[in-house]
Amino acid sequence: MKKMSLILMAVFLFSSCQLFERSVEYKISGTHSANLITLNNDSGGTEQYSDVSLPKSYIYDYFHEYFLYLSAQTNGDPGSITVQIYINGTKKEESSSTGSYVIATASRSYQ
Numbered sequence: 001m002k003k004m005s006l007i008l009m010a011v012f013l014f015s016s017c018q019l020f021e022r023s024v025e026y027k028i029s030g031t032h033s034a035n036l037i038t039l040n041n042d043s044g045g046t047e048q049y050s051d052v053s054l055p056k057s058y059i060y061d062y063f064h065e066y067f068l069y070l071s072a073q074t075n076g077d078p079g080s081i082t083v084q085i086y087i088n089g090t091k092k093e094e095s096s097s098t099g100s101y102v103i104a105t106a107s108r109s110y111q
Contacts, residue, residue, distance in 0.1 A: 024063035025058070026057065032077050033051055035075040070105070071104070080096060080098040092108055
């Protein structure tokens with residue numbers, strides 16, 4: 001009986017771990033290239049990219065961090081920029097900005 005309980009507990013723990021695995025996609029779009037993109041990656045670090053052609057996506061299949069952050073700044077030309085955060089294919093956050101050297105920022109926790 002004790003052995004069966006341990007097996008059932010192990011199966012439950014393994015299957016519940018799968019529930020917490022989330023894919024995250026950061027999307028950036030706009031009328032011009034993005035001068036600077038800053039994002040929180042799947043291991044909790046910060047990544048920065050410059051002079052990025054838009055649209056652009058960054059995809060993390062197994063995102064284990066609790067905080068999501070995406071920021072994009074336009075270059076000097078007047079225009080618009082939009083950032084979006086998707087979790088498991090569902091859009092959770094969006095931010096847009098219009099002008100020269102403007103910044104759009106989106107962030108959220110998993111909960």
